[in-house]
Amino acid sequence: MRALFLTAALFASTAAQAQYVSQQPGEAQFRALFKEMVETDTSVTTGSCTAAAEKLAVRFKAAGFGDSDITQFSVPEFPKDGGIVVHLKGSDDGKKGGVKPMLLLGHLDVVAAKPEDWTRSPFTLIEEGGYFYGRGTFDDKAQASIWADLLIRMKAGKAPKRTIKLALTCGEETTYAFNGADWLAKNRPELIMAEFALNEGGGGRNGPDGKPQGLAVQVGEKTVQNFWIEATNPGGHSSVPRPDNAITDLTAAVVAVNRHEFPVQFTDTTRTYFTTLAKVMPNPVGPAMARLLTNPNDAEANRIVSMDPTNHSVLRTTCVTTLLEAGHAENALAQRARANVNCRMFPGTDPNALKADLEKVIANAKVNVSLKPPIRPVAKPTPMNPAIIGPMTSVAARHFPGVPMLAIMSTGATDAIYITPIGIPVYGAPGTMIDADGNGIHGLNERISVRSLMQGRDYLSDLVMVLANPK
Incomplete structure (x- = not known):
């Protein structure tokens, strides 16, 4: 899930951009890979991430990756929610004092799309008016395709110093789905263990004229945690109201939570x-x-x-009520009233400590506060590592001359929440530009400009090469 907010005052003026010409080879092959990914439905309702992972495995094997380099995974309970991990072995691999691996992270799943609501078929890649249309064209099959294409091209050349690990997983877009990043972190951490990871969440923003206004690198994010707040009562006939009332208790609790400033x-x-x-x-x-x-x-x-x-x-930290449930009949006093409180926890916040804070804010023993599964790991602040941020900035100066870059902390969440707790700092890479209207991400007629995709591919390819070959 992408979340990019750039301050207009900071990026109000930029240098004019000439017509962009791609700098990386193999554009036709990349377009074919991108088309295959977009046209493989990977939504939780009607699609299969496993199918997408299988198609990628075919491409990696054709490029010369061996069976030991490729790990496809899924679990019996969720056979369609599989993913893939690929290793490109570096020249320093196993050497004493050699550089540690880096991880490229992306997700294959997309938000569900109702074809009848779209102007174009959501699972057919359509190029029109300078844009690629289709579900996932921006979130996150653009970056996933860029990562896969890059490893395939790198396999044919000189090995980088670092081993590069690629993990493309499922479940990022759906709270209760099987999450591949979470599963890898808990069950196969050796497959993804790295010095650092590049992920979605950064990017950049175009102005109304289509020219880049600013770039952003995501350095850290909040953790999402939902809570139930619930009031119960014996209830009774509505013609005989009682002084204690489940709806009244819940309403007071909701107001207190929504007005509280952390x-x-x-x-x-x-x-x-x-x-x-x-x-x-x-x-x-x-x-x-x-x-x-x-x-x-x-x-x-x-x-x-x-x-x-x-x-x-x-x-x-912020908490806000997003769902309400109360009562069972028009002529009866509510026996139960509850609300979902959605909290975005500042890095380092323990969900149990936040539960205690909410109980103090509500200050009513008749209202119960409980953590609502899934209970995610505590987010660790990501360091502003100059060895990562520096190359991002210097490579950007070549690809986006005159465009400023800002380090941001996302108020949303990505799969980084599962990766950082096992000791891998995750950075949302800049380079892929979003339009001011959000490009239909999670909504209708999702799209990415051809220029943004190709320029992002060029930037991210060069960035990975620099980071994979430290001096």
Whole structure:
């Protein structure tokens, strides 16, 4: 799931971009791979990630990868939710003091699409008006295809210093589906263990004129955790109301949770983010950001900065009610009322500690708070590693001259939440540009511009080559 928010004031003006010409070889082969991926339905309702993984395995074997280099996996309970891991062995592999592997992470599954609602068939790749249309063209089959294409091309050349591991998994888009990244981390961590990983979540943004406004590297993200808050009552006939009422108790709890402001927190990433913005944002926002960095308890500075919904979420844990259930009959007092509270936890937040916080906020013993499965790992802050961020910036200067880059912490979540707890810092790579309207991701008529896809392929290919061959 992609989540990219770039501040318009920072990226208001950029240099004009000439007509883009692809720099990487094998464009026809890449287009064929991308077409095959998009036209393989991998939605949880009607598709199969296992089928997509099998098609990729055929391509990898044809490129010269051996059986020992390719691992296809699934579980009996979810046979259609399989994935694939591929290793490209590096020249330093096994050497004493050699560089450690790197991991390329992506997901094969897509959000479900109802063909009758789309202007074009969602599972047919259509090129029209400078765009590729189809479900997953942006999220996440663009990057998954770029990674797969790159390893296939690299196999024919000189081995990189690092071993490069590719993991394309299923389940990222659906909360209760089998999640391949989670399964690998828990059951086969040796297949993906690496010094660092490149993932979705970064990218960049185009302006209304189609020119790049800014690039972003995602360095850390929140963890999603849902809670049930529930009130119960003996109920009775609605003609004889009683002073205690399940709906009333729940309503008061919902209001208390929705109005509660969690304290301001910073990671290295968000501190860098707000330090950069403080220098370019107008008064009073810029100065307020500077004050808040100095004193997170500055209430007035917090109020000013938090007027922007994105900044508000980047600064703290947030919890909001998203679902309500109550009552069983029009003429009866509710015996049960409950709500789903969706929390986006700041890195390092323990879900059990947050449960205790919600109980204090609600302050009503008649309302029970419980963690709603799945209970995800505690997110670890990702370090602002110059050995990773530096090459991202220098390679971007060649591919996107004059376009600024900003490190961001996502307020959403990707499969990085399963990978970071086993000791692999994950970075959402920049390079693939999204339009201001969001390109229909998760919605109707999803698309990616041909230019964005090909330029992203060029940038990410060069970036991986640099990172895989450290000096």
